Amino acid sequence: MNAPLIGNYPDATGHFGPYGGRYVGETLIAALTDLEAAWREAQDDPGFMSEFRAMLKHYAARPTPLDFAARLSDHIGGARIYLKREDCAHTGAHKINNVVGQGLLARRMGKRNVIAETGAGQHGVATATIAARLGMSCKVFMGAEDVRRQAPNVLRMRLLGAEVVPVTSGTSTLKDAMNEALRYWVAEVEHTFYIIGTVSGPHPYPAMVRDLQRVIGDEARRQMLEQVGRLPDLLVACVGGGSNAMGLFYPFLDDPCAMLGAEAAGEGLDTPHHAASISGGSPGALHGAMTYLLQNDEGQIHEAWSISAGLDYPGVGPEHALLHDLGRVQYQGVTDREAVEAFQLLCRFEGIIPALESSHALAAAIREAGKRPKTDAILVCLSGRGDKDLEHITAYMKANP
Amino acid sequence: MNRIDLTFTKLAAANRKALVAYLTAGDPDFDTSLAILRTACASGVDVVELGVPFSDPTCDGPVIQAASERALRAGMSLSRSLRLAAALRETVETPIVLFSYYNPLFKYGLARIAEEAASAGVDGMLVVDLPPEEAGPLADALAGRSIHLIRLAAPTTRPDRIRMLADGAGGFLYLISRTGVTGTGGLDYDEVARHAALVKSLCPHPVCIGFGISHGNDAHALAPLADGIIVGSALVRLIAEAPAGADLPGLVAAKIRELRDGMDASCVS
CATH class of the missing domain: 3.40.50.1100 (Rossmann fold)
Structure with a gap:
C-alpha cells in the first residue's frame, strides 16, 4: 500500500497488473490505437480540457x-x-461526465456517429443527450429485456433523437447489448465512435473513463x-x-x-x-x-x-x-x-x-x-x-x- | 512435421489452394457434429477449424452465434470439443485448428489446454480475441508442442503491423476479408484483392482469406489471391436451416464440393 497508486496504472500496454489489456479481434486494434493516441493528445491540449471543464460546469x-x-x-x-x-x-447520474468527454473526443477525431450500450438506460440517455448537443447521430444497443424493464429511459433516448436497437441475442441484457455494440463497431469502425459507459472494455477505455x-x-x-x-x-x-x-x-x-x-x-x-x-x-x-x-x-x-x-x-x-x-x-x-x-x-x-x-x-x-x-x-x-x-x-x- | 505445414507444402507442390472449413464443435450435437466433420474431411476440406462454442461470441455474426447457442444447449464445452477433436483424429489426418475465444482456454488453464489439445491431435489454435500483444502466456504454454498459434490480419491492419503479425505467425495467416463479424454482407472482390496482394507481399507464410465467402463464385474469385480460403457461416447455415431429419453430412459435403469446384476452376495449373 506504500507505492503510489495514482498515475501508476495502467502500464504502457494498458494493463492494471494482470488485468485490463486489449482482448479484441484484430479488426479493432487500429481503432483502439488511434483512440489511445487521440485521447493522449486531447488530454495534453489545454483547449480541449478547458472546453471539457466548461461543458461540465454549464451543461452538466x-x-x-x-x-x-x-x-x-x-x-x-x-x-x-x-x-x-x-x-x-x-x-x-454521473454518466454524463464520461459522455461529455468522449463526445468531445469523437468530434475532435472527426467521427459523426456515436454508439453506446446501455443496461438501465442511464448511459444510453447520457449518450443520446451529448449526441443531440454536439449534432451527432446516435445508436444505443439495449437488451430487449432491459428495453421492457426501463421503458421511461427508452422514451427519453428516442425523444433525444437516438435510435434504440433492442438486442435479443444471449440473455437480452447488458452483456448482450455490449456484444452487439462491439459487433456493430467492428463493421462500421471507420466512421463510428463507440462511447463505452463504464471503466471496462479494451484499453484505453478503462483508463479514459476513469480519468473522465x-x-x-x-x-x-x-x-x-x-x-x-x-x-x-x-x-x-x-x-x-x-x-x-x-x-x-x-x-x-x-x-x-x-x-x-x-x-x-x-x-x-x-x-x-x-x-x-x-x-x-x-x-x-x-x-x-x-x-x-x-x-x-x-x-x-x-x-x-x-x-x-x-x-x-x-x-x-x-x-x-x-x-x-x-x-x-x-x-x-x-x-x-x-x-x-x-x-x-x-x-x-x-x-x-x-x-x-x-x-x-x-x-x-x-x-x-x-x-x-x-x-x-x-x-x-x-x-x-x-x-x-x-x-x-x-x-x-x-x-x- | 506439423500437419498444417505438411498440407500447405503438398498443396503448393500440386499448385492447389487450401479449402479451410469452420464448423462449430457439437453443432447441433456431438455425434452429428462428428459425422459432419468426417464427411467434410472426405469431401475436399484441407484444414478443419473446430469452433469452441462460447456464450459471448463478439466477433461472430448471427449464424455462428446461433450455432454456439445450439451447441451449448446440447451440452458442449471446451473439454467436450477436445474429445470431439480426438474422435475426429482417430479417422482422419486432416489438420485440426482449435478455433476459440480466449476465455474458455484461459479458464481451463493454458498448460492443461496445451497438453490436452496436443494429445487430441490438434495442430493449431486460433484465438479470435487474442492479439499477439496478449498472446504471450498461451504461446509459452504451446512452446515445444507441435501446435501453431494462428494469427489474424484485418483490412484495418496497417503495413507495419502486418509485418509484425507475419513475423511471428505459425501455420498460416488468416486474412479477414472485410470489416464486420463473420457471415454477413457481400464482398468487394477488388478491395479484397488489393489488401490480399499487400499482405501476401509482406508475409512469408501461407495466407488464407476468410469472412463472407459463401458461394462457389466467391471461392472462384478469391482463391487465386492467396493460398487458401476459409468458409464458416455458409456451412453452419446449412445445419441451421436444414429440415428435421435431413442428411446434414451430405448437405455440408455438397456445399464443400461447390466451393472446391469454384476454387479449382480458377486455380488450374
Whole structure:
C-alpha cells in the first residue's frame, strides 16, 4: 500500500497488473490505437480540457453538491454520512461526465456517429443527450429485456433523437447489448465512435473513463476539506462496471481513507442470482479486458442478476480487479432487499429518491456507519436519481412486503 | 512435421489452394457434429477449424452465434470439443485448428489446454480475441508442442503491423476479408484483392482469406489471391436451416464440393 497508486496504472500496454489489456479481434486494434493516441493528445491540449471543464460546469451542472445526510446519520446513530450528489447532474447520474468527454473526443477525431450500450438506460440517455448537443447521430444497443424493464429511459433516448436497437441475442441484457455494440463497431469502425459507459472494455477505455469520471472524487475531496475540514474515513460506491466508484475512489487512492465497493448480491451470494463479479467470480477475459467474471468452470459467462439493471453485468472494470487483489478496496455484496431498505430510508429521512444502483452503496454505507463512532465520516457516491426505478421498486415492495 | 505445414507444402507442390472449413464443435450435437466433420474431411476440406462454442461470441455474426447457442444447449464445452477433436483424429489426418475465444482456454488453464489439445491431435489454435500483444502466456504454454498459434490480419491492419503479425505467425495467416463479424454482407472482390496482394507481399507464410465467402463464385474469385480460403457461416447455415431429419453430412459435403469446384476452376495449373 506504500507505492503510489495514482498515475501508476495502467502500464504502457494498458494493463492494471494482470488485468485490463486489449482482448479484441484484430479488426479493432487500429481503432483502439488511434483512440489511445487521440485521447493522449486531447488530454495534453489545454483547449480541449478547458472546453471539457466548461461543458461540465454549464451543461452538466457541476460541481455537484457534497451533502451531509444529518437525519439519516442520526437515525443510524454511528458515523456521519456525506453524499456526493451525482443525482443532481444533468440527466440524473454521473454518466454524463464520461459522455461529455468522449463526445468531445469523437468530434475532435472527426467521427459523426456515436454508439453506446446501455443496461438501465442511464448511459444510453447520457449518450443520446451529448449526441443531440454536439449534432451527432446516435445508436444505443439495449437488451430487449432491459428495453421492457426501463421503458421511461427508452422514451427519453428516442425523444433525444437516438435510435434504440433492442438486442435479443444471449440473455437480452447488458452483456448482450455490449456484444452487439462491439459487433456493430467492428463493421462500421471507420466512421463510428463507440462511447463505452463504464471503466471496462479494451484499453484505453478503462483508463479514459476513469480519468473522465475522476471529477467526482476531485470535487468531493476538495469539498470534504472545505466543508468538513478533513478527509473521509471511508468511501463507499456501488460497483457494476464500476465507473462511479473509480471516479470517486481514484483521487483518494493515496490518502489514508478506507474504501468499500458495493457489488450487487441480488438474492444472495450463496445463490446463483447475483451480479457480484469480484465477491463471487473469478478472473477471465470478456469485452476486451482481463478482469473478474461470473463464469462456469469451462469459461462460459453466467447471466448476472440484480434488481438494479445498471449493476446487472457479469464483469467489472479491470482496475477494480487490481484494487481488490492489492487489498486497497474492499468489495462486499449488498442484496436486493438491503438495497431497497436503504432506498426507503433515504427517501424518508433525506427527501432524496436514489437510483437502485446507488442504493446498494447506501446500504453498504449504512451497514458500516452502524459499526463506526460518530466522529467518523463516510463519503457515499449517490451516483444517480431513482425516478427511472419507481415502477420497478413499487412492484418489488408489493411482491416482498 | 506439423500437419498444417505438411498440407500447405503438398498443396503448393500440386499448385492447389487450401479449402479451410469452420464448423462449430457439437453443432447441433456431438455425434452429428462428428459425422459432419468426417464427411467434410472426405469431401475436399484441407484444414478443419473446430469452433469452441462460447456464450459471448463478439466477433461472430448471427449464424455462428446461433450455432454456439445450439451447441451449448446440447451440452458442449471446451473439454467436450477436445474429445470431439480426438474422435475426429482417430479417422482422419486432416489438420485440426482449435478455433476459440480466449476465455474458455484461459479458464481451463493454458498448460492443461496445451497438453490436452496436443494429445487430441490438434495442430493449431486460433484465438479470435487474442492479439499477439496478449498472446504471450498461451504461446509459452504451446512452446515445444507441435501446435501453431494462428494469427489474424484485418483490412484495418496497417503495413507495419502486418509485418509484425507475419513475423511471428505459425501455420498460416488468416486474412479477414472485410470489416464486420463473420457471415454477413457481400464482398468487394477488388478491395479484397488489393489488401490480399499487400499482405501476401509482406508475409512469408501461407495466407488464407476468410469472412463472407459463401458461394462457389466467391471461392472462384478469391482463391487465386492467396493460398487458401476459409468458409464458416455458409456451412453452419446449412445445419441451421436444414429440415428435421435431413442428411446434414451430405448437405455440408455438397456445399464443400461447390466451393472446391469454384476454387479449382480458377486455380488450374
